[in-house]
Structures are given as C-alpha cells and as structure tokens.
Amino acid sequence: MATHARGSVSQWDKDRLAVVTIVLTLFISLNMSCAVVLADDIYSIARGGRLFDNWILENKDRPPTENHPQYQIDRPSMHSNESSWRCVSCHGWKHEGRIEQGTGVLKKAKGSDPGMLASILRDGNHQYGLMLSENDFSDLAAYIQADIIPSIDPGAGIIVGDPEQEVKLYATICANCHGDNGLKLNNMLPLGTFARRHPEETMHKIFNGHPGERMPPFRFLEASRLADLFAYIQTLPDKNLLASIARGGRLYDHWQKETGAQPPTSRHPAYPRQAPGATKPLTNWRCKECHGWDYKGLDGAYGRGSHRTDIKGIRALAGSEPQEVMALLMDRNHRYHGSRWFQAPLDLQDLIDLANFVSYGQIDMDEYIVPISGIAKGNPEQGKDDFNALCATCHGKNGKDLATGRDIGDVARKNPWEALHKIRNGHPDEAMPALHALDMTFLVDILAHAQTLP
Ligand code: HEC
C-alpha cells in the first residue's frame, strides 16, 4: 500500500485504509508503550505530511476566501489567504511552534489520536470542520504521531550529510522531473537555491513529497541517506547559470589557481609521455592544455607548435547535459574527482561549474577569430572606447600597466583565443570581470582593438 501512487488508490482502498488506521491508532493508544510506526502506514503518514504542508494543494481544493481567523498577520503582503490556512504556517516544519502565532511545540499525545485531532481541528480556534474529511484527519494524525524530520542544521550538530553518497538517487529519481541541475521546473526556484534557502522545508518534502504532485515521498529510507541526498541537492547550482559558467571557464583555464587546491605532482595520466608539457604537472592538468583555448584540441591552434598533444577538443559536448560532462571528468581518463588512485583535486561544485561551462559556455571561435592568422573579426575603432572604459582601469590604455602578467597587445596578437576566453570568463583568481553577459560583437571589437596595442 505504501508504494501506491496517489491517483491509483480506489475509494474502497481509502475507506479500508481509514478503518485500518483507526483500528491501529486505537491499538496504539491502548498500548502507549508500543510506539511503533507500522511500515504499511507510510502512505498515510506521508499524505498527512503533505496535508500539513498544504492541504489545499493536496486535496486540489479552492482556497478559503478569508484569512484563517486566528492567523496573526505581521507583514500582510507576505501571506496569501491560502498560506494562513496551512498547518505549517502556525506550527512550523518541525512542529516547534511559531511565537508570533501563539503556538508552542505540537504534542504528539493529542494530535496522534484521529478522534481527538478531529475535535481540535473542528473547534472554534481551528475551524476546519467543513474543509477536511475523516480520512484527512486520520492521515494528519498518523503524520503527527510519526517521527519529526531530523534536524539538518550543522550548527545544531545533528545530521550532516555527505554530498557524494546519494548522487545516484538524485540522478535516477529527482532528475526525472527536476532536471540534472535542479533547474528544469520553471515554476519553482532552482532546486539547489531552494534547498539552501529553505532547508527544513526541503527535508519535509523529501520525506513526504510535494502536495498535489506525483513527487514520491522517501520516508521509507534511513534518515541518514536522505540527509546525504539533501546535502547533494544543496550543491546544485543557482539559476544564475552565467556565474557558474564563467567560473567553469576560469577553472578550464587554470583550476589550481581558481580553487587554490593542491596541484597534483605527477603527470596527468592522459597526457602523452612524449608531448612538450610532460614534465610539468602544473601545466598538463589544465583543461586548456589538452583541449585548447579554442576548445578544438588537435583541430585547432594546439594542433601544432609547442602545445601539441593530438587530443581532441570539447566542441562535441557543447549543448550536452552537464551531468554527462561531470561523469566524464570523474572517469578513469580524467580523474578530477573521486578516484581511488588519486586524491581528488576538484570538489562537486567545481565539477558542476566546469560542466556548465562545457555544456553552455563554449563558443565557436572561428566565428570571431580567423583560424591560423588569428585576426579578430571585429572593428578596432569601435572597440577603442570600450577598451578604455572597461579594461584600462586595470591594464592601462596601452595594456601595459599591470606589473604582473603579459602585455595585452602581445597576448591578443599571439594568442587571441586565450584573450577572448579570458575576456568572457575573467582571469583565474583575479578581480578581472567576466563579460559573458555582453554581446559578442562588443567583445570582438575590444579584442580587435587590443590587437593594435603596442
Ligand atoms: C492560524 C494558525 C493555526 C493554523 C493554520 C493551525 N493551527 Fe493548530 N493550533 C493553533 C493554535 C494557536 C493552537 C493552540 C496553541 C498550541 O497548542 O500550541 C493550536 C493547537 C493545535 C493542536 C493541539 C496541540 C497540543 O499539543 O495541544 C493540534 C494537534 C493542532 N493545532 C494541529 C493543527 C493542524 C493539523 C493544522 C492544519 C490542519 C493546524 N493545527 C492549523 C494555531 C493554528
């Protein structure tokens, strides 16, 4: 019964469930020492949790036209009618009570007896008599009787999840609806953002599901696994993809600088033994060293000269699912994460940013720079003022003002692909702005002007 989807339970099932629940509850109240939650009841507990969260959504009811009469409005614009009738609005996600609503800790003793709960909820204080059914009362009672969601606040020192343990659970279940990044459902915050801002609520929904939706409740798994799942969800990106993409671009450039991580001391296993950078681990672990500033590997500028490795580019993965790229970066070829042979140099958020860059942040350099000759396909006259406005503050009008680093004119002529990559993504671990949000024409004009600098 616990595994039924909501829509597939017949009225007969529901009635039978109600009877079973009442009998069980009687049994439990007659044997108060025996506080077992019967596995068969998870369906009912989880549904009670969704009713507690938002019974209007769960029952697909119309919201009452008035605020709940007992609801104390502090900031009226923050609360709709509907939210004033949600149990959670007055009792809290962990039944801890809300001072401003005059509630204290919700005691299991009263709430877990359906008969008693029904009379509490029908009284003048609550006024749910016409809104909730017997079945709703018994599910709510089963829920109040069950264990409260565990505290996941590391500050309170209770459960701290491991973000790497339940990636599979997310990827195979939640991602179906929420997408690999938690960004797929447009009518909610990105899942990662939501989980960071509303940890208790997220945990409640992992346990009980989302009211009125087919989202599965995961109560039946151990709380520690759910805490791990939750910890992973908290690493999912915000909708401001651009920031993640640009950081991914800087990691692609030089992840050791960007993260401050300890660089590996031996050659990247995929780096050819006879290629020019073989003895320089600090160089041969950089993505750009194997795949090129133009992302074309052996088909681009690194197909010849002192950086040649004959490794393919990453263009084929532009537009792919970031999850796919993350998997590549963890495999035996790349070993950037979670390998038993190497201390993993990058963490999960780094991989997410890199994957976002590979999937969404690449450009076709040939559109903006003539291959081989490296001449920028922009207008240097147009770019001059913008260079002076945007770049000269740090680099000077002549591009030579920074004590560290190379002259901008030099880089722009010798390696325009590198210059354009940095203009779009910024320089690793420096304040240089990433200009992803600006028009490409604008950026290529700046590059064209930079090529004229001394
Ligand atoms: C508008 C605010 C509000 C809403 C909404 C609300 N309650 Fe209450 N509830 C109260 C107040 C106030 C009390 C009495 C103070 C207390 O016991 O904490 C109370 C008491 C209770 C009690 C008795 C607690 C005890 O231990 O004596 C239960 C059980 C309860 N509420 C369940 C619910 C459920 C289930 C819902 C949703 C269907 C709900 N409440 C919605 C305000 C609210």
Ligand code: HEC
């Ligand atoms: C069958 C589809 C489906 C699956 C599978 C699913 N969800 Fe959901 N989830 C939804 C829908 C639909 C919503 C409601 C979005 C909205 O607010 O309109 C939602 C809402 C949420 C919310 C609350 C967002 C909010 O704004 O209130 C959280 C948190 C959440 N899901 C987490 C998860 C997690 C974690 C998993 C995997 C254990 C998961 N979901 C699996 C469909 C799904």
Ligand code: HEC
């Ligand atoms: C030492 C060289 C090397 C480094 C450094 C390197 N890769 Fe790779 N990468 C490879 C090789 C070799 C392949 C091809 C593997 C294959 O075809 O099986 C590859 C394949 C890929 C692919 C798939 C390309 C395709 O068309 O199948 C992507 C995407 C990728 N790498 C991204 C990255 C990122 C991001 C980084 C930096 C975090 C990185 N790589 C660092 C050697 C490297």
Ligand code: HEC
């Ligand atoms: C807030 C200051 C700042 C701004 C604004 C800025 N940069 Fe930079 N840029 C830097 C720093 C710092 C470096 C790193 C220098 C180094 O390698 O030590 C850098 C590096 C570069 C490099 C690579 C140089 C090298 O030695 O590797 C290029 C190319 C570049 N910037 C171009 C630009 C362009 C074009 C603009 C305007 C669109 C711009 N920068 C705006 C601070 C800035």
